[in-house]
Amino acid sequence: MRLSYSALDSFQNCSLKYKFQNIDKIKEPKSKEAVFGTLIHSTMKFIHNPALLAPKMEDALDFFSKNWNSDVFEDELEERSAFSMGVAMIQQYYKKNVISDYNIIDLESRFAIEITDPKNGTGHIISGIIDRIDKTEDGYEIIDYKTTKKMPSQDKVDNDLQLSVYLNAFLARYPKEAANLDKVTVSLYYLKHNVKLSSTRSLEQLNTAKQLFLDVIAEIEKGIFVPNVTPLCxxxxxxKICPMWKHKFKDERKIDSEEINAVIGDYINLKSAIASTKTQFAQLQEKITKYMEQEGVERVFSDEGIIAQTLRKTYKYDEKQLREILEPLDKWESILKVDGIALKNIMSVLSPGIRQDVERARVLDKESKSLTIKKK
Ligand code: SF4
Known part of the structure; x- marks a missing residue:
């Protein structure tokens, strides 16, 4: 299979989006965020173009404003806010970086590397574009610019698949650098925050990334594509065609939705009423229990009826004692079951390789549908 890194990323974030793009081949209308991101990337390329004398901040701002595309914004306010965000990003970038200080060896560097599945010898190609590669004092730095609002934790950067794939691609071009991996830095530069998060990789991590890539291919080949709502939506x-969002555009799609609108409204209101009734119920219960305690009674009477207090006991077993009893009988193992919460807690301390093994052991148990509400 031939796959671009962005397609792989799409699949991991939302497999339905991957399907729309790569299987159904539906041309994606560019969102304003994507248009903005592309222009910021071009501006970064302009700023660091080795063919030019390091451009001044004014030149970079000029480039940004000349290439600005107003058409994608819904209103003037939205456009103004995006434009000033871009200007702020460039200004902050110049404050923190002396452009002429960098020794850049490649910008928007295209790659295509082959990864072979050791199980069956099948080769797969992964392609992509590395935003920037610098020669540093004692090694190299691979940089990817991000324009998203949310910054990841250092742990996420240390295990970021994109950076591992880029480093594998870099090593395909500079194989000798495999011996100096600690001198090759991989960085994500969050332009909105003007913060660069850096990391390095071990050979083991790079091999894990290759395995993860093969796992993603195996998942794609299963042909199950489901929507995944995240801020990336x-x-x-x-x-407009996604089942998680298309109903939002019902007016545009001229769907007769008066009746269902009323039902949705009633459902949301009823759910709120149930929540507040539950709180009220708990408060009344507390008052009655207190009163019963004060008066030393087990039942209270009113014109509406009688309320009786019953004591319900729940028990748990002492694990040590239980183990001592059941282990000699060979019955202990059979009562142990996987506790999802405990597993989640220990996952964070496991190595990335073991974490992936655990993830691979996950199988679908039960499936059910429920309705959740997100209030406006
Ligand atoms: S809108 Fe969100 S859930 Fe729908 S396809 Fe796009 S990324 Fe996936």
Whole structure:
């Protein structure tokens, strides 16, 4: 299979988006966020173009404003806010970086590397574009620019698949650097925050990334594509055909929705009423229990009826004692079951390789549908 890194990323974030893009080949209408991101990337390329004398901040701002595209914004306010965000990003970038200080060896560097599945010898190609590669004093730095609002934790950067794939691609071009991996830095530069998060990789991590890539291919080949709502939906151009969002555009799609609108409204209001009734119920219960305690009674009477107090006891077993009894009988193992919460707690301390093994052991148990509400 031939796959671009962005397609792989799409699949991991939302497999339905992957399907729309890569299987159904539906042209994605560019979202304003994507248009903005592309222009910021071009501006970064302009700023660091080795063919030019390091451009001044004014030149970079000029480039940004000349290439600005107003058409994608819904109103003037939205456009103004995006434009000033871009200007702020460039200004902050110049404050923190002396452009002429960097020794840049490649910008928007295209790659295509082959990864072979050791199980069956099948080769797969992964392609992509590395935003920037610098020669540093004692090694190299691979940089990817991000324009998203949310910054990840250092742990996420240390295990970021994109950076591992980029480093594998870099090593395909500079194989000798495999011996100096500690001198090759991989960085994500969050332009909105003007913060660069950096990391390095071990050979083991790079091999894990290759395995993860093969796992993703195996998942894609299963042909199951489901929507996954995340903040990244804001960047997705398929909202109008996505089952998680398309109802939002009902007016545009001229669907007769008066009746269902009323039902949705009633459902949300009823759910709120149930929640407040539950709170009220708990408060009344507390008052009555207190009163019963004060008066030393087990039942209270009113014109509406009688309320009786019953004592319900729940028990748990002492694990040590239980083990001592059941282990000699060979019955202990059979009562142990996987506790999802405990497993989640220990996952964070496991190595990335073991975490992936655990993830691979996950199988679907039960499936059920429920309705959740997100209030406006
Ligand atoms: S809108 Fe969100 S859930 Fe729907 S396809 Fe796009 S990314 Fe997936």
């Amino acid at each position: 804001d960047w997705c151009g398929f909202q």
